[in-house]
Amino acid sequence: MSNRMKINHNVKGFLKEKKVLLVVENNSVPFDRRVWREAVALSDYGLLVRIICPKDRNESKSFESRRGIEIYRYPVRFSRGSLMGYFWEYTWSFFAITYLSMRIYFRRGGFDVIHIGNPPDIYWPLGVFLRILGVKYIFDEHDLWPEMFLAKFKGRSLTMKGIYIILRAQEILSFKVANAIIVTNESYRWLALKRGHIEKNKVFVVRNGPDTREFSVVDPVKKWKFSRPRMVAYLGIMASFDGVDYLVRAVQYIVNVIGRRDITFVLVGFGEKYASIVKMVDKLNLNSFIKFTGRTERNKIIQILSTADVCVDPDPYNKYNNYSTMTKIMEYMACRSPIVAFRLKENVFSAQDAALFVKGYTPAALANGIIRLIDDKKLSRRMAWAGFRRLKSKLSWEKQQQNLINAYTSLFSSD
Numbered sequence: 164m165s166n167r168m169k170i171n172h173n174v175k176g177f178l179k180e181k182k183v184l185l186v187v188e189n190n191s192v193p194f195d196r197r198v199w200r201e202a203v204a205l206s207d208y209g210l211l212v213r214i215i216c217p218k219d220r221n222e223s224k225s226f227e228s229r230r231g232i233e234i235y236r237y238p239v240r241f242s243r244g245s246l247m248g249y250f251w252e253y254t255w256s257f258f259a260i261t262y263l264s265m266r267i268y269f270r271r272g273g274f275d276v277i278h279i280g281n282p283p284d285i286y287w288p289l290g291v292f293l294r295i296l297g298v299k300y301i302f303d304e305h306d307l308w309p310e311m312f313l314a315k316f317k318g319r320s321l322t323m324k325g326i327y328i329i330l331r332a333q334e335i336l337s338f339k340v341a342n343a344i345i346v347t348n349e350s351y352r353w354l355a356l357k358r359g360h361i362e363k364n365k366v367f368v369v370r371n372g373p374d375t376r377e378f379s380v381v382d383p384v385k386k387w388k389f390s391r392p393r394m395v396a397y398l399g400i401m402a403s404f405d406g407v408d409y410l411v412r413a414v415q416y417i418v419n420v421i422g423r424r425d426i427t428f429v430l431v432g433f434g435e436k437y438a439s440i441v442k443m444v445d446k447l448n449l450n451s452f453i454k455f456t457g458r459t460e461r462n463k464i465i466q467i468l469s470t471a472d473v474c475v476d477p478d479p480y481n482k483y484n485n486y487s488t489m490t491k492i493m494e495y496m497a498c499r500s501p502i503v504a505f506r507l508k509e510n511v512f513s514a515q516d517a518a519l520f521v522k523g524y525t526p527a528a529l530a531n532g533i534i535r536l537i538d539d540k541k542l543s544r545r546m547a548w549a550g551f552r553r554l555k556s557k558l559s560w561e562k563q564q565q566n567l568i569n570a571y572t573s574l575f576s577s578d
Contacts, residue, residue: 179209182274191222204564244435284333287340302341310483314404350486367570374560383470393426396471401434406477412526468498476504496550501543503532517550
């Protein structure tokens with residue numbers, strides 16, 4: 164029996180045929196894997212799902228339907244990392260999302276729930292208005308926006324402190340207005356309860372694990388090693404707080420200090436620092452060792468991670484990284500790859516025995532950890548299998564989607 168049939172067999176009568184509007188600002192869909200997984204799970208459960216998201220280079224249609232899910236996209240120019248750039252991006256997106264929401268509500272048959280993923284945390288006024296119309300509001304905290312700001316814009320000036328206070332206020336207002344809050348881990352749940360002073364039964368943890376029915380290990384593909392016997396992979400965003408510069412410095416240490424030239428490093432992803440990272444690699448004469456793929460389709464990502472001897476998460480310590488669940492960690496686990504990472508609270512919870520957590524937050528520490536796993540095949544195999552088993556039993560989307568349904572069931576059970 165298919166998963167869809169199993170879900171619909173047990174569907175709650177008060178959920179089936181409910182209409183949901185999912186909103187995300189910082190990624191297009193289906194590229195945003197979390198939002199797309201949520202949309203598919205809700206649709207499979209019998210709800211009518213629509214999505215509002217920005218366009219990007221690969222997803223440029225203003226409207227399309229996939230798997231019965233309607234996707235409405237608006238044009239936006241993403242910030243290149245400046246404060247003013249983010250101000251204009253978020254201002255434009257607020258009005259674009261509000262316009263499309265009103266158009267769907269008044270001209271496309273309305274919706275019973277608006278489910279908004281952050282960042283940013285500025286959509287609570289839309290939530291207030293829609294609650295007046297009888298629409299329920301779910302705030303889905305993908306990222307800690309105030310802590311993300313501190314990680315991105317380092318500084319202790321009065322301006323920075325003032326902006327941080329404003330962002331904290333936006334987060335708290337989002338908590339207060341929401342009928343239900345979804346977070347990605349227990350650290351986020353604890354912070355939501357502490358900051359928002361809200362009821363415990365209002366907050367639901369829905370983790371970021373991949374759907375292993377679609378994202379799982381395959382046979383290695385030799386070409387991704389680029390003619391070298393060993394390969395290390397990185398998957399993720401390349402922003403100012405993601406530590407890709409640490410990884411580049413680690414490669415420099417491996418090549419020039421340790422003297423290893425048998426390893427190719429494949430970096431998958433993009434972001435506001437992509438161009439500067441490419442320039443950094445060129446300046447350090449590491450082009451023959453570091454290969455960039457840019458934004459890559461899922462099948463190639465799975466091939467790369469399944470081929471890698473080691474996968475790396477170079478996120479350095481800060482409050483945002485420490486409290487956040489990194490999706491790449493669990494995608495590495497899905498592809499049975501041992502992991503090298505810095506010791507961050509949620510990394511430790513997610514990976515446990517699947518990762519070597521290096522001491523110190525330096526490129527040299529990262530480099531030595533990579534070499535240790537490259538050379539210790541027995542340890543690497545043990546880590547790889549430990550991660551795969553943990554993901555399948557605890558963290559995969561197949562295990563997490565029921566928490567999403569529980570949040571919706573609780574939302575409507577009081578009606």
